[in-house]
Amino acid sequence: MNPSRTVVGYLLDQLAQRGARHVFGVAGDYSFPICDSVCGHPTLKWIGCTNELNAAYMADGAARVGGLSALCTTFGVGELSALNGIAAFRVTRRSSLHRRKEVDRSRR
Numbered sequence: 001m002n003p004s005r006t007v008v009g010y011l012l013d014q015l016a017q018r019g020a021r022h023v024f025g026v027a028g029d030y031s032f033p034i035c036d037s038v039c040g041h042p043t044l045k046w047i048g049c050t051n052e053l054n055a056a057y058m059a060d061g062a063a064r065v066g067g068l069s070a071l072c073t074t075f076g077v078g079e080l081s082a083l084n085g086i087a088a089f090r091v092t093r094r095s096s097l098h099r100r101k102e103v104d105r106s107r108r
Contacts, residue, residue: 012041020069024062028076051081
């Protein structure tokens, strides 16, 4: 195993191996490292959205067409909006992954 490999890099590789082609989301202060990793990935494409609700529904649509998609959001109130799209994933039993960056409270 590569000692310089990150958890995000491993996760993105696994998504790509399982057929995901896009990661939808809203870039934010706490999720920039994830967004940068997606942009640098050889097969996944970052699809930036205007808000978390749109990103969640776009990820749901992509999963309906392609079988697997991913959603990345940052810390904040938009998480509540993203739950609507995530609920659509669950109702249709589609494969999805929602990655959210947590705030390290010790650094506040």
